[in-house]
Amino acid sequence: MKTPSKQAYVPFVSVANMMKIVLHIGIERVMADLVQEIEADFRRWGKFDKTPRVASHSDVGVIELMPTSDGETYGFKYVNGHPSNMKKGLQTVTAFGLLASVDTGYPILLSEMTILTALRTAATSAMAAKWLAPKGARVMALIGNGAQAEFQALAFKAICGIDEVRFYDIDPAATAKCVANLQGRGIKLTACKTPEAAIEGAQIITTVTADKQLATILTDNMVGSGVHINGVGGDCPGKTELHRDILLRSSIFVEYPAQTRVEGEIQQLDADHPVTELWQVITGELAGRTSAAQVTLFDSVGFAIEDFSALRYIHSKLAETGMCEQLDIVADPDDPRDLFGMLLRSA
Numbered sequence: 001m002k003t004p005s006k007q008a009y010v011p012f013v014s015v016a017n018m019m020k021i022v023l024h025i026g027i028e029r030v031m032a033d034l035v036q037e038i039e040a041d042f043r044r045w046g047k048f049d050k051t052p053r054v055a056s057h058s059d060v061g062v063i064e065l066m067p068t069s070d071g072e073t074y075g076f077k078y079v080n081g082h083p084s085n086m087k088k089g090l091q092t093v094t095a096f097g098l099l100a101s102v103d104t105g106y107p108i109l110l111s112e113m114t115i116l117t118a119l120r121t122a123a124t125s126a127m128a129a130k131w132l133a134p135k136g137a138r139v140m141a142l143i144g145n146g147a148q149a150e151f152q153a154l155a156f157k158a159i160c161g162i163d164e165v166r167f168y169d170i171d172p173a174a175t176a177k178c179v180a181n182l183q184g185r186g187i188k189l190t191a192c193k194t195p196e197a198a199i200e201g202a203q204i205i206t207t208v209t210a211d212k213q214l215a216t217i218l219t220d221n222m223v224g225s226g227v228h229i230n231g232v233g234g235d236c237p238g239k240t241e242l243h244r245d246i247l248l249r250s251s252i253f254v255e256y257p258a259q260t261r262v263e264g265e266i267q268q269l270d271a272d273h274p275v276t277e278l279w280q281v282i283t284g285e286l287a288g289r290t291s292a293a294q295v296t297l298f299d300s301v302g303f304a305i306e307d308f309s310a311l312r313y314i315h316s317k318l319a320e321t322g323m324c325e326q327l328d329i330v331a332d333p334d335d336p337r338d339l340f341g342m343l344l345r346s347a
């Protein structure tokens with residue numbers, strides 16, 4: 001049987017190796033590195049092919065493909081969102097992704113992305129807050145204490161200097177899990193019985209709940225002046241977390257408007273409601289927060305460039321860590337035109 005050439009082997013990062021890589025580097029270090037990578041790619045926004053993700057909806061969830069390319073490297077992520085999965089003992093969100101060389105079209109990396117998505121989502125949230133949250137913010141309310149929650153808490157600690165997180169979930173077991181998982185990491189952890197109690201004294205409010213409906217996790221009277229809202233859980237048509245009145249008095253920042261207008265909180269607003277693209281704040285073209293009393297909202301839905309940045313980061317760590325396997329995923333006949341002959345000879 002033919003041994004594939006070096007080019008035909010593709011590094012594969014399994015869940016086990018992703019966990020090893022992240023723990024080897026350090027979770028907070030990875031978050032900080034990812035913020036740098038994503039910011040660097042947002043600064044060269046114009047170089048990327050951009051398209052809203054390709055979504056296939058069902059009554060219970062969504063399956064999506066998220067492609068992009070910077071002209072040298074192509075990437076995509078496969079990701080699902082199934083809020084009812086948790087009751088079946090399954091993850092709400094799972095993902096894997098691929099990078100390929102634009103020159104040859106050959107894949108250069110295949111990776112698990114369930115963990116990587118949680119890391120990049122938290123890093124993107126903290127990156128947005130770095131530009132938009134009120135100066136000196138120390139306390140964050142974290143509403144929705146599922147799979148994404150601890151990642152969000154740690155990213156805000158590492159990047160924004162948050163030192164108290166106030167947790168609320170309709171399921172107290174989820175809050176208890178977060179508090180247990182985050183012990184000893186330099187964050188004051190406060191479990192709250194109501195969302196109102198969680199947002200008391202918080203300068204940043206993160207909502208990261210999962211429910212396939214137009215939910216109202218925050219009502220208008222719960223949001224005081226000057227706070228920054230990091231709305232993560234509303235990321236699908238018909239799936240939002242914030243009351244419309246909050247949106248009407250917020251300055252709204254988004255990743256890619258063509259996608260966010262369909263999937264984000266702003267699906268509740270007119271199609272021409274003004275929003276600011278985050279990359280323009282990062283490049284200094286447009287202002288972020290302009291006053292202490294302003295309510296800022298990062299209407300996060302997750303965009304392909306963030307996954308691309310995260311995959312490239314992991315790819316860059318493989319030589320140093322060796323934490324990957326080699327997959328025989330690309331057919332590699334000695335004579336490129338003799339694919340059939342290679343098949344016959346393999347018998």
Ligand SMILES: NC(=O)c1ccc[n+]([C@@H]2O[C@H](COP(=O)([O-])OP(=O)(O)OC[C@H]3O[C@@H](n4cnc5c(N)ncnc54)[C@H](O)[C@@H]3O)[C@@H](O)[C@H]2O)c1
Binds near residue numbers: 168174211231234302
């Ligand atoms: N914006 C992005 O880039 C991005 C990335 C990943 C996930 N998400 C979204 O984030 C959400 C959370 O994902 P996850 O993986 O943590 O899901 P999860 O199912 O693990 O956790 C969701 C939590 O929300 C809680 N919850 C549901 N309704 C609530 C309510 N009314 N008030 C308080 N808590 C409530 C649930 O009890 C659960 O603990 C999902 O909607 C997912 O689609 C967004």
